[in-house]
Amino acid sequence: xxxxxxxxxxxxxxxxxxxxxxxxxxxxxxxxxxxxxxxxxxxxxxxxxxxxxxxxxxxxxxxxxxxxxxxxxxxxxxxxxxxxxxxxxxxxxxxxxxxxxxxxxxxxxxxxxxxxxxxxxxxxxxxxxxxxxxxxxxxxxxxxxxxxxxxxxxxxxxxxxxxxxxxxxxxxxxxxxxxxxxxxxxxxxxxxxxxxxxxxxxxxxxxxxxxxxxxxxxxxxxxxxxxxxxxxxxxxxxxxxxxxxxxxxxxxxxxxxxxxxxxxxxxxxxxxxxxxxxxxxxxxxxxxxxxxxxxxxxxxxxxxxxxxxxxxxxxxxxxxxxxxxxxxxxxxxxxxxxxxxxxxxxxxxxxxxxxxxxxxxxxxxxxxxxxxxxxxxxxxxxxxxxxxxxxxxxxxxxx
Numbered sequence: 001x002x003x004x005x006x007x008x009x010x011x012x013x014x015x016x017x018x019x020x021x022x023x024x025x026x027x028x029x030x031x032x033x034x035x036x037x038x039x040x041x042x043x044x045x046x047x048x049x050x051x052x053x054x055x056x057x058x059x060x061x062x063x064x065x066x067x068x069x070x071x072x073x074x075x076x077x078x079x080x081x082x083x084x085x086x087x088x089x090x091x092x093x094x095x096x097x098x099x100x101x102x103x104x105x106x107x108x109x110x111x112x113x114x115x116x117x118x119x120x121x122x123x124x125x126x127x128x129x130x131x132x133x134x135x136x137x138x139x140x141x142x143x144x145x146x147x148x149x150x151x152x153x154x155x156x157x158x159x160x161x162x163x164x165x166x167x168x169x170x171x172x173x174x175x176x177x178x179x180x181x182x183x184x185x186x187x188x189x190x191x192x193x194x195x196x197x198x199x200x201x202x203x204x205x206x207x208x209x210x211x212x213x214x215x216x217x218x219x220x221x222x223x224x225x226x227x228x229x230x231x232x233x234x235x236x237x238x239x240x241x242x243x244x245x246x247x248x249x250x251x252x253x254x255x256x257x258x259x260x261x262x263x264x265x266x267x268x269x270x271x272x273x274x275x276x277x278x279x280x281x282x283x284x285x286x287x288x289x290x291x292x293x294x295x296x297x298x299x300x301x302x303x304x305x306x307x308x309x310x311x312x313x314x315x316x317x318x319x320x321x322x323x324x325x326x327x328x329x330x331x332x333x334x335x336x337x338x339x340x341x342x343x344x345x346x347x348x349x350x351x352x353x354x355x356x357x358x359x360x361x362x363x364x365x366x367x368x369x370x371x372x373x374x375x376x377x378x379x380x381x382x383x384x385x386x387x388x389x390x391x392x393x394x395x396x397x398x399x
Contacts, residue, residue, distance in 0.1 A: 003065040006056060007243050010073055012038060013052055013080060014246045019043050020087045021350050023249065029194035029233060030245030050084025053077045072389040073243055075103050079251040094315035098353050102255040103392040104360040108312055109305030114331045117302035121333075124296045135333045138296075142209040148286070149208055153178050155280055156214050160222035163268050167379055168223060168386055171196045174230050176221045180204045186345065188216050190225035192247070196233065198226040206341065210286065211293040214277045215265045223268050223386065224261035231386045244389065249350060252391045259361025260385045263369065267382045270374065306331040308359040311346050321347075360392075368395045 001009075011030055015038040018025040028035060057077045060070055082100035086092055092100070099105050118131055125134045144152055157176060164170065174196035181201045187208075191199045200220045202208065208216075218224055229247075236244040247253055269276050274290030274297075281288040310328050313319040321343060328339040345351050365385065372378050384390065 001059045001063055003063045003069075004242075006059060006063055006065070007073065008034070009052075009056055010077065010243060011246055013049060013056065013077075014248050016041075016044050016049055017080065017083060017087075017248070020046060023350060024083075025246065026249050026254075027192040027194070027229065027247040028245060029192075029237070030242060046084045046087035048084075050081045050088065053081035053084060057081070068389060068394075069241060069243065071394065072391055075252045075391050075393065076243075076248065080248070083250055094312065094353070098356045101250040101252075101353055102356055102360065103252045104255065104356065104364065106308060106312070106356055106360060109309050111331075113302050114306060117299055118333075120299035120302070121296060124292060124299055132329075132333045136335065139207075139209060142211055142288075142293075144208045144210055144213060144286075146204075148284070149180070149202075150178070152210075152213055152281075152284060152286075153202065153217065155284060156217040156277075157221055159280055160214075160218055160268065164222040164227055167268065168227060168231065168383055170227065170230050171234055174226070176200055176226050178202060188220050190220045190229075192226065192229040194233070196230045198229065200226070206338075210277075210281060210288045211297065214269075214273065214280075215297075218265035218268060219261040222264075223382075224264040225257060227264075228257060228260060228386050232389075235387050236389060241389065250353060254354065255357040255361040255392060256365070256385070256390060257361075258357040259363075259365035260382075262358060262362045263365055263382070267369070267378070303331055304359055304362060307342060307346075307355045310342070311352070311355045314343075314346055315352060364392055364395055368399060371399065 011034055015025060015028065015035055019038070020043075054077075057074060060074055060077070063070070065073065079101045082092060082097060086097065095106055121135065122131050125131070125138055127134055129137075157178070161176075176198045178200050179202070182204045184201070184203045184205065187203050187206050189201045189203075191201065193199065198221065200217075202216070220226065232244050247257075265273055272294075274292070274294030276290070277293070278288050278290030306328065310324050313327060314321070314324050324343055324346075325336065325339045328334055328342055329336060332339070332342075334342070346355055369378060369381055372381050
């Protein structure tokens, strides 16, 4: 099969999955005729989609698609084959499901690391009461007043955009618009619309905190999801890599994108992001202890694996929802409502495996970036994440 034809078949296959679960196609900026073709066709059998993904994988080896592009398409076809099997009702073990989707093999974390995280957090937040009580009091004091949220969002978006443009040029026409929404299983979401435009939705059901807002804007916009989409649309798609016109949930694309986005703030601001954020809040008339926030973030970072462990409890070990909520409350020190919100995300048919993209993406990409020193070399390597069609296997091969 000719390379262009195979890529076209891959796009048609990916678009077909949106017929089973709206939102499976996170973004599509390619030929609208392909989307119309899928929408006007009879609803496919998921078994046929799984079979077609396997067929395309076999045919891929016979094309002259460049090795980097072929590796990208191959692991995404493997993910789609697993999704087809899942939609058809086939029982796939949770660990195997995550591996097929995201090209990583997961395992439970070490609770000793979580205990050490609590010890370090306790040093940052000393005082009477349990650590959970102190953390909740701190988070309550750190809440952004709802009437101030919009101006805080705009302030950090503008500051981060300026920094990103200095390091990673963007098209002059690019723009991000922000909206407040509710009744969602996530805290924020980037809807990439194509032509260098994004809408970033922020969930009003969850309290937004001063310590987290800079990270949220960096994650969703600059230099996270929006920046990556813009750079790849201008570079890879412009160079004819049409497989980059589609972004599919439950594929290695997601692990790479979420790892990149979770590392975005540290990558563009670096150590001292707390003091940087403190100055911006001060200009808005808000008090924020940047040094404390940075220390607390570093300590709580050791709790990264807790959410993945809770997903393993739920889907691999068959533990009850009450057990999982208790586990999340114990280690994340979250309120019962916040723990149930986390569980809601993990219970979604579309998002149940997605937690691993944040955990394993942060670990894999973080280790890969840390192989080079902070400075121009680190910035250049982060730029590769924004610009190249990398997949987890590629990074492991370079490590």
